[in-house]
Amino acid sequence: MIQILKMAFRDLGRNRRRSFFSALAVGGGLALLILMSSVIEGEMGSALESAIKLQTGHIQIRAATYDENKSSLKWEDLVANPDEIAGQIAALNQVKAATPRLYASGFLSSGTQSASAKITGIDPMSPASDPYREGVISGNYLSPDDRDAVLIGKPMAEKLNLKVGDNVGLSLNTADGNVQDQAFIVKGIYTTGTYGFDSGTVFLPLAKAQAMTQTENHASTIFVLLNDTALTDTVAPALSVSPNLEIKTWKDLNALFVEYETFAQSYIAIFYMIILAISASVIINTLIMSVYERTREIGILSAIGMRGGRIMMLFLAESSMLAIGGVIMGLIIGVLGTLYFNINGFYIGDMGLSGMAIADTIYAKLTVDNLINLTILTFVVTMLAGLYPAVMASRMQPVEALRAEK
Amino acid sequence: MEVVKIENITRVYQVGKVETQALRGVNLSIGNGEFTALVGPSGSGKTTLLQMIGCLDQPTTGSVAINGKDVTKLNRNQRADMRRGTIGFIFQFFALIPTLTAYENVEMPLLLNGHPPKERRERVMELLKAVDLTDRANNRPDQLSGGQQQRVAVARALASKPTLILADEPTANLDTTNGHQVMDIMKKLNQETGVTFVFATHDPRVISYADRVVTLEDGLIVKDTK
Ligand SMILES: Nc1ncnc2c1ncn2[C@@H]1O[C@H](COP(=O)(O)OP(=O)(O)OP(=O)(O)O)[C@@H](O)[C@H]1O
Numbered sequence: 001m002i003q004i005l006k007m008a009f010r011d012l013g014r015n016r017r018r019s020f021f022s023a024l025a026v027g028g029g030l031a032l033l034i035l036m037s038s039v040i041e042g043e044m045g046s047a048l049e050s051a052i053k054l055q056t057g058h059i060q061i062r063a064a065t066y067d068e069n070k071s072s073l074k075w076e077d078l079v080a081n082p083d084e085i086a087g088q089i090a091a092l093n094q095v096k097a098a099t100p101r102l103y104a105s106g107f108l109s110s111g112t113q114s115a116s117a118k119i120t121g122i123d124p125m126s127p128a129s130d131p132y133r134e135g136v137i138s139g140n141y142l143s144p145d146d147r148d149a150v151l152i153g154k155p156m157a158e159k160l161n162l163k164v165g166d167n168v169g170l171s172l173n174t175a176d177g178n179v180q181d182q183a184f185i186v187k188g189i190y191t192t193g194t195y196g197f198d199s200g201t202v203f204l205p206l207a208k209a210q211a212m213t214q215t216e217n218h219a220s221t222i223f224v225l226l227n228d229t230a231l232t233d234t235v236a237p238a239l240s241v242s243p244n245l246e247i248k249t250w251k252d253l254n255a256l257f258v259e260y261e262t263f264a265q266s267y268i269a270i271f272y273m274i275i276l277a278i279s280a281s282v283i284i285n286t287l288i289m290s291v292y293e294r295t296r297e298i299g300i301l302s303a304i305g306m307r308g309g310r311i312m313m314l315f316l317a318e319s320s321m322l323a324i325g326g327v328i329m330g331l332i333i334g335v336l337g338t339l340y341f342n343i344n345g346f347y348i349g350d351m352g353l354s355g356m357a358i359a360d361t362i363y364a365k366l367t368v369d370n371l372i373n374l375t376i377l378t379f380v381v382t383m384l385a386g387l388y389p390a391v392m393a394s395r396m397q398p399v400e401a402l403r404a405e406k
Numbered sequence: 407m408e409v410v411k412i413e414n415i416t417r418v419y420q421v422g423k424v425e426t427q428a429l430r431g432v433n434l435s436i437g438n439g440e441f442t443a444l445v446g447p448s449g450s451g452k453t454t455l456l457q458m459i460g461c462l463d464q465p466t467t468g469s470v471a472i473n474g475k476d477v478t479k480l481n482r483n484q485r486a487d488m489r490r491g492t493i494g495f496i497f498q499f500f501a502l503i504p505t506l507t508a509y510e511n512v513e514m515p516l517l518l519n520g521h522p523p524k525e526r527r528e529r530v531m532e533l534l535k536a537v538d539l540t541d542r543a544n545n546r547p548d549q550l551s552g553g554q555q556q557r558v559a560v561a562r563a564l565a566s567k568p569t570l571i572l573a574d575e576p577t578a579n580l581d582t583t584n585g586h587q588v589m590d591i592m593k594k595l596n597q598e599t600g601v602t603f604v605f606a607t608h609d610p611r612v613i614s615y616a617d618r619v620v621t622l623e624d625g626l627i628v629k630d631t632k
């Protein structure tokens with residue numbers, strides 16, 4: 001056995017360049033798989049986390065009749081006593097924040113330019129609003145009693161050519177179906193790094209939003225953030241609310257995203273298979289070439305009494321060495337590559353996927369699970385690729401082999 | 407008992423529609439310790455006959471017995487076991503494993519037969535000494551001359567103490583001096599250890615070493631002189 005390993009090792013050494021490049025093909029394949037899976041993991045993970053943090057929360061309590069696409073402001077579509085419900089939920093210790101929010105559709109105008117906006121009334125002091133406060137890049141954040149201040153996103157500011165302190169017209173729909181106009185001052189400009197969100201969302205203090213839309217103390221939703229996403233399935237069923245309200249979790253609220261993820265997974269699997277097929281065919285090629293080149297050697301080994309099984313072992317030993325070498329190279333390249341994109345990110349800009357909070361920079365995220373699975377997968381595929389040439393070598397007839405290339 | 411007993415064997419090669427009768431009914435017995443030359447013109451069937459004796463190939467009809475055992479009924483693995491245990495081969499080309507040293511090449515049959523390390527070591531050194539290559543033990547084949555390589559092949563053929571050694575034109579690729587050296591060694595080993603040698607050759611200088619000459623012509627034995 002040791003002799004077989006020694007022979008296999010020296011055989012690979014005999015044609016170093018070829019062995020190196022075959023191992024590299026395996027390694028490159030693995031590196032690509034690691035990188036792809038990390039980028040996807042990073043994108044999916046961060047997209048979901050940011051969607052939860054910025055848009056949907058972990059749980060929302062809202063009127064059963066509420067339709068978020070319409071941002072309806074009719075009283076029966078709203079939550080009537082939001083502060084009380086929010087207070088109760090916030091008291092639970094798995095809950096990080098529970099805060100009422102009011103959504104209205106409207107548009108901003110400045111000079112001849114205008115842009116539609118999702119007007120969002122928030123409690124500026126709630127921890128759930130932290131991402132917006134932290135995102136302020138110029139000017140100031142809102143305070144609860146501001147009456148003529150708005151916080152707008154950077155893309156919106158650029159589009160309307162607005163700076164901090166500029167006047168801006170805001171029109172929005174009210175509870176009774178009328179349109180209300182008022183002049184505001186841009187108090188601050190924020191960015192969350194999510195183009196789709198920043199370009200449309202305009203913040204007002206909740207009280208001002210309620211006043212302007214004539215919804216009094218109603219809210220569109222109670223926005224709940226938990227200490228951890230994984231707690232959702234324990235907290236949500238434990239909440240009880242009056243029958244005209246309903247509880248939605250991030251899974252309901254991000255249905256589009258969840259669907260997209262499942263769809264993406266199947267696409268990704270196809271990519272994986274293509275990459276693996278390429279590395280496998282390189283290995284098969286190398287080993288078949290090596291079997292042909294060594295036809296006579298196989299004949300000699302067979303003539304001196306080596307059984308087919310051992311000859312097969314010899315070639316399998318070679319493919320496992322290539323596999324190990326390749327996997328090591330792949331791990332090094334893959335992990336370093338992932339680390340680079342983990343630190344520097346990887347700018348994709350506005351993907352134009354509306355309704356989805358996809359960050360404009362993806363940070364690769366490597367999970368140990370993925371790493372182990374992909375390494376095993378690559379190793380197994382490489383070994384399987386080595387099987388055919390090894391069987392071919394073991395089936396050679398000694399006479400034919402000895403006659404070859406005399 | 408005969409080491410080799412061949413009864414009425416034929417071997418027909420079929421390439422496409424063309425059939426070649428390489429052997430047309432050969433009977434041959436070879437006794438223990440004989441040093442036999444197979445001669446005859448090119449294409450007369452010498453190599454084919456050696457392959458039959460060596461369990462590398464099977465006759466179309468007829469039977470081959472080695473040490474009294476019919477080998478024509480054996481399967482692949484059994485034939486491999488037979489070769490490993492009782493037959494040594496020497497080929498016209500210097501059939502060494504290029505990645506292994508002279509020492510390791512000679513050791514190979516011993517490894518395959520599962521001899522313990524100490525025994526292997528002693529046996530390899532003994533054989534390398536017999537073929538006068540002790541100082542070349544750690545050279546790989548490409549660092550050896552043709553004559554030296556063929557001597558390593560002789561040592562390897564003898565390694566697991568086979569009863570029969572088959573050599574197909576062992577001197578064809580060697581100059582006169584090296585040819586004689588290899589033949590001298592083979593003859594000496596034949597006399598000292600009593601191992602049976604059968605070799606195919608065209609070379610008149612080599613034929614003179616033999617104590618029995620079997621002449622083949624067109625797939626038949628036409629002359630057999632002791
Ligand atoms: N694999 C094969 N397929 C077809 N014909 C073959 C094969 N091997 C040998 N032959 C034919 O069988 C006949 C005997 O060949 P063989 O090699 O035994 O001759 P030989 O006596 O060893 O010749 P040489 O002295 O040239 O080595 C020849 O006609 C040869 O062409």
Ligand SMILES: [Mg+2]
Nearest residue numbers: 452453454606
């Ligand atoms: Mg021949």
